Amino acid sequence: MTLSETTINQGTFPKGRSYFLQWLITAAFLFFSSVIFAQAPVANFTATTTSGCSPLNVQFTDQSSNNPIFWNWDLGNGQLSTAQNPVTQYSAPGTYTVTLVVRNAAGINSITRTDYIVVNPSPSANLSANIRTACVPATIQFTDITIPNAGTITDWLWDFGDGTTSTLQNPQKNYIQPGFYTISLRVTSSTGCVGAIAIGNYIRIVSGVTAEFSSTPAATCRPPYIVNFSDLTSGPGNITYSWDFGNSTTSTLQNPVATYAAPGTYTVSLTASSEFGCSNTITRDIIINSTATTISSPDTVCLNTVVNFQNGSAPLPVSSVWDFGNAIQSDKLSDSTSYSAPGTYQVRLINTYTECVDSAFKNIVVRPRPTVDFTAANTIACQAPFSVAFQDLSPNSA
DSSP: OOHHHHHHHTTSSOHHHHHHHHHHHHHHHHHHHHHHHOOOOBOOEEESOSEEESSEEEEEEEOOBSOOOEEEEEOSSSOEEOSSSOEEEEOSSEEEEEEEEEEETTEEEEEEEEEEEEEEOOOBOOEEESOSEEESSEEEEEEEOOBOSSSOEEEEEEEOSSSOEEOSSSOEEEEOSOEEEEEEEEEEETTSOEEEEEEEEEEEEEOOOBOOEEEEEOSOOSSSEEEEEEEOOBOSSOEEEEEEOSSSOEEOOSSOEEEESSOEEEEEEEEEEETTSOEEEEEEEEEEOOOBOOEEOOSEEETTOOEEEEEOOBSOOSEEEEEOSSSOEEOSSSEEEOOSSOEEEEEEEEEEOSSOEEEEEEEEEEEOOOOOOEEESOOOOSSSSOOOOEEEOOTTOO
């Protein structure tokens, strides 16, 4: 039994005062004990994650002992905090040192964790294609040109814009429909970081080339025959041309001219190629007809005699024009004329055909009418029979 207990039990103090005194002694003991035995805090903390990809969000949790009542954080990214359990974001790749200072009535303590937070950079996703504009059907080679920034790229996911995908690093894609296509690529690095890129209308697929041409023979009916070719090709981009005229000659001009030495049927082909990788060939026969403009008439005629001129041309012309050399013309297929003066006349026939115009010339000699004269040795007789000898006296008679 203690002195206090004895005194109280003996009734030295009134009963109410005894309770108060007991409380006072206990409170004083506790106060001086806390002053004498209180301890300074020991700083400590944890984080929800210590590594990751930028931007990285981190929750810090205070784990300090001895009941600190004040916290001062330096989170290493320029952010300071007095919260017990702060949250911050690390936007830039790198390593970050975190410091926590804690304090209570008994003292202060700190902890610094050097390079505690590691923020890995995300890959810089990028891509390329060997052809960006091509003719349908088109095979495009895609290439991953991503910069990993940290680690290596381990996973790829391509979207080709037409509902198809690929997980290859450098895939090939076959497009069968014209249009514009958006290409996207998502990559994952060995550090777990993800990068992505999407390029709108990156690939253009256009319709193919349709080769076509026309030909027009020059206005000549005799060899050499000149034929003009006109390109009628339709297609995208710059077009190059390869002609084969069927006469052992070729050309790369868009609108060439070909020369044929003889009439006949020739197979002409044109191959048109676009800069975007597509081509088309058309083959067509052209017919070069032979024409022969001829005049059928006597070579020599008499003065004021009707002369018939026949158009002996083959094939028959579309139209004809005669110049008979005597100031008379005609547009009939065949016609006649006469000459009122002797001489040599040049007759010209001009025939117009479907593809050309041709002409022919012929000289005709017009002779004057001969002077007729004759004589007889005797012209009178007494009886029959009577024989008479006649002699032609006409000049230039034959």
